[in-house]
Amino acid sequence: MERWSGRVALVTGASAGIGAAIVRELVKNGLIVVGLARRAELVEELSAQLKGAPGKLHAFKGDASKEEDILAAFDWIKKNLGRIDVLVNNAAILHMLSLMDENTSQWKQMFDLNVLGLSICTREALKLMKEKGVDDGHIIHINGVLGHTLGNLPGLIPYVTTKYAVTVLTEGLRRELVQLGSKIRGHGEELTY
Numbered sequence: 001m002e003r004w005s006g007r008v009a010l011v012t013g014a015s016a017g018i019g020a021a022i023v024r025e026l027v028k029n030g031l032i033v034v035g036l037a038r039r040a041e042l043v044e045e046l047s048a049q050l051k052g053a054p055g056k057l058h059a060f061k062g063d064a065s066k067e068e069d070i071l072a073a074f075d076w077i078k079k080n081l082g083r084i085d086v087l088v089n090n091a092a093i094l095h096m097l098s099l100m101d102e103n104t105s106q107w108k109q110m111f112d113l114n115v116l117g118l119s120i121c122t123r124e125a126l127k128l129m130k131e132k133g134v135d136d137g138h139i140i141h142i143n144g145v146l147g148h149t150l151g152n153l154p155g156l157i158p159y160v161t162t163k164y165a166v167t168v169l170t171e172g173l174r175r176e177l178v179q180l181g182s183k184i185r186g187h188g189e190e191l192t193y
Helices: 017-028 040-049 067-080 104-131 157-180
Strands: 008-012 032-037 056-061 086-089 138-144 185-191
Touching: 008 017, 008 067, 008 104, 017 032, 017 040, 017 056, 017 086, 032 040, 032 067, 040 056, 056 067, 067 104, 086 104, 104 138, 104 157, 138 157, 157 185
Parallel strands: 008 032, 008 086, 032 056, 086 138, 138 185
Antiparallel strands: none
C-alpha cells in the first residue's frame, strides 16, 4: 500500500458499514479519500476520528443514485485534488420485493443506485484518470455472492438482478480496459451477502 500514499480515492456509500471500513483503511494507509454519502455528517465524524492518520478524509454530501450528485463530486475532486487514482463503488441498496410487487419505486431505487450510479461513477473515474494521465488506477465494484447465484431467498430477485448486472459490468470493464491496453484495473470484490 505504500505506493498509494498521497494518491486520491473516492468511496461511495462511505458513511457506514463496509464503506466506512474501507475509508478507514485507505486513510490509515496514506490515501487522500473522498467519502461520498447522503449522510456526510457521518463521514465528517469519521474524518475527525482519523485525525493524525497518514492520509486525509474529505466528506462529500451526495446521493450516488443521482447523476448530478456524482458529477458534482467528480468536479470537486478535479478542482480540489486534481486527479483520481482509485474508485470504490460500494454504495448499494436492498429492498425485499416480490416479482409481483406493484411498488416499482423500490425497484427503481435499486437499479438507479446499484447499477446506474455504479456505471456513472465508473465512467467519470475513467474519464478523469485518462485526462490526468493515470494509467495504473483501480476501479473496484463491491459485489456479493448474490451477484453470481440466485440462491433460495424469497423477495430478493430484483436485488439479485442488480448484483448480476454488477458482475457483468465488472467483467465488461475488465475486458474493455484490456482491449485498450490500459493498465487501469477494473475488478469486483465479492462479499458474502
